[in-house]
Amino acid sequence: MLKEEKINNAPNNTVVEKNGTYCNVIHGDCRSELANFAGKVDLIVTSPPYADARRKHYDSVHPDKFAEWFLTFHESFYNALKPSGSLIINIKDKVVDGVRHRFVWHTIEALCERGWFSIDDYLWHKTNPMPGSWPTRLRDGWEYCFHLAKSKRPFFEPKAVEIPIGDWKHSRLRKLGENDLSRHNSVNASGFGRDISKWVGKETVLPSNVLSLALVGKNKGHPAVFPVELPAFFIKLLCPEDGFVVDPFGGSGSTGIAALALGRNSALIDNNALYYEQAVERLLHESLAQIPDSPERFPVQPKLYEP
Numbered sequence: 001m002l003k004e005e006k007i008n009n010a011p012n013n014t015v016v017e018k019n020g021t022y023c024n025v026i027h028g029d030c031r032s033e034l035a036n037f038a039g040k041v042d043l044i045v046t047s048p049p050y051a052d053a054r055r056k057h058y059d060s061v062h063p064d065k066f067a068e069w070f071l072t073f074h075e076s077f078y079n080a081l082k083p084s085g086s087l088i089i090n091i092k093d094k095v096v097d098g099v100r101h102r103f104v105w106h107t108i109e110a111l112c113e114r115g116w117f118s119i120d121d122y123l124w125h126k127t128n129p130m131p132g133s134w135p136t137r138l139r140d141g142w143e144y145c146f147h148l149a150k151s152k153r154p155f156f157e158p159k160a161v162e163i164p165i166g167d168w169k170h171s172r173l174r175k176l177g178e179n180d181l182s183r184h185n186s187v188n189a190s191g192f193g194r195d196i197s198k199w200v201g202k203e204t205v206l207p208s209n210v211l212s213l214a215l216v217g218k219n220k221g222h223p224a225v226f227p228v229e230l231p232a233f234f235i236k237l238l239c240p241e242d243g244f245v246v247d248p249f250g251g252s253g254s255t256g257i258a259a260l261a262l263g264r265n266s267a268l269i270d271n272n273a274l275y276y277e278q279a280v281e282r283l284l285h286e287s288l289a290q291i292p293d294s295p296e297r298f299p300v301q302p303k304l305y306e307p
């Protein structure tokens, strides 16, 4: 049962509750609003405005100025997170005059110089990239999801994102040879090895750091919606079950939908009044069906590395 509740009679602050889990939707600038969550957040998962890309829809920044602009958020993000907390930034460089501008790399480097640890780079592989043709490039089929953290060992629960091992195990694991029963180093001495026997009896394995997810087709009243499964993946991996999630560039509310479905309390912040209202509507009316854990989410089934 969903419940909408205005807190403190504030026109810019709505709490949507489902089965005892809540999402606090806030209209405001996240740099100031995050002060209310200092030290309480386990995971910030977000997609900031892309440089110059959406000028018609909301404020955007020139690629040359993007790193400097993003650093104005560094302190509020850092202070909001617990010491074990993580920050996921979904973003993609823009092409300027036919050349990829590297403002995204500069931004990540600048954040690391200010104390963030760069834990890993995930890729969102778009299974249905936008059509089009360009003189020197192909269709753009992926975006970054940078995993930054306040410590080198942030909260991490890989079991929560394991995927089915796949049908190939029936053929491959039934015929284990002598080399398969101990750690076997590659013939080219690359240092990589495998011990296939460790996979016997397993039903699930770790996914890779590439997430294959389709672009959102349906209009959610926002020009840059990411699929709910994207924040959902990181919430399962990086936020404890009783933890707190924030999306400081909340947009249409995708992160809030994911957090509610996964039983994590959350907050969404957006400085655009229309998006704030649309996010509340979406949280209230969109089905909060459980996030699918099906293998279709990862069309590429896990295969063993055979050196």
Ligand SMILES: C[S@@+](CC[C@H](N)C(=O)[O-])C[C@H]1O[C@@H](n2cnc3c(N)ncnc32)[C@H](O)[C@@H]1O
Pocket: 028, 029, 030, 031, 046, 047, 048, 049, 050, 058, 059, 222, 224, 225, 226, 227, 248, 249, 250, 251, 252, 253, 254, 255, 269, 270, 271, 272, 275
């Ligand atoms: C790329 S969109 C996020 C879309 C979102 N991931 C979704 O699935 O709908 C970025 C959002 O950041 C908001 N924004 C820009 N500057 C902001 C600020 N200083 N504080 C809060 N929100 C801001 C914009 O209004 C926009 O809705």
